Amino acid sequence: MKEDEIRDELTSIRSLMERSSKFISLSGLSGILAGVYALIGVTFAWKIVFNDPMYRALYGNRVLSHESKIALYYGSGPSGALLSPSIAPLLLIALLVLAASLLTGIILSIRKAKKNGQPVWGKTSKALLFNMSVPLITGGLLMLILINRGYYGIIAPSSLIFYGLALISASNFTFSDVRYLGILEILLGLIAACLPGYGLLFWAVGFGVLHIVYGSVMYFKYDR
Amino acid sequence: MKVQFEKLDKAFENRVRLQIMSVLVVNDRYDFNSLKELLDVTDGNLASHLKGLEKEEYIMVHKSFLGRKPNTNYEATEKGKKAFKLHLDALEQLIKQQKTN
Secondary structure, rough: HHHHHHHHHHHHHHHHHHHHHOOOOOOOHHHHHHHHHHHHHHHHHHHHHOOOOOHHHOOOOOOHHHHHHHHHHHHOOOOOOOOOOOOHHHHHHHHHHHHHHHHHHHHHHHHHHHHHHHOOOOOOHHHHHHHHHHHHHHHHHHHHHHHHHOOOOHHHHHHHHHHHHHHHHHHHOOOOOOOHHHHHHHHHHHHHHHHOOOOHHHHHHHHHHHHHHHHHHHHHHOOO | OHHHHHOOOOHHHHHHHHHHHHHHHHHHOEEHHHHHHHHOOHHHHHHHHHHHHHOOEEEEEEEEEEOOOOEEEEEHHHHHHHHHHHHHHHHHHHHHHHHEE
């Protein structure tokens, strides 16, 4: 055996170990685009929130005591739930951003999988999706239940936290760098929970800025 | 030099066998069809190499049914993992030796 042959053999072994256990066809570009969609979504959401009567009552009227602001913001349980009229368009924006990001992610992954010679719908992508969807669906349902009771304040922190948990759980089945993004999202979500009223700002950072930074890093590290 | 070549495992002389083993050391279990897709080999080719590895007691076979379809899973044995590691070490040694020569 020549040195080149052995080297080829070792390279093929390493690549197989990776391709068989991890879905390495996630594209950095889709991370960047998801971040851009999120920032566009937040801009629209910001306009809606700013014109919302409940928001004005909270932040426009300084006569309101801190306690009543907190009560208004977090809602006060089933009986005292304040139904904000803007919640429907906000949810719509969030769903549109999610759908656009997923679609972009899927299309770019299919493209990259073809290049990598990795099946798009195989053992690794199934494991990745399953491990990601458990925290995501749990968090999504919990948020819907709480929104239904008027606790709007939990939306920003809990969406960031559950998304972070989903990323960490998924990171065993793709690039391990995803884990760091997950940790950052969780930290951001916890900080957001301490600072009510800045939800949209935290969303812009967590889903917008962090995705763009992460996507760029991944793009330069793996896509080129 | 001769000594080093003898350390290479005869069971892994074939490339497909070595590839099967490298998949099975990083995954608890792998099924026949996923393995076929990943390695891009024919049914008969893959089956014969799996038989060969099974004979060496490097892998274990688990047969079950998914609905009505048979689903065969493979798992690396301790003996197989050890043999794989020794083989890789031997390959590395070979590279190092050829570099110094």
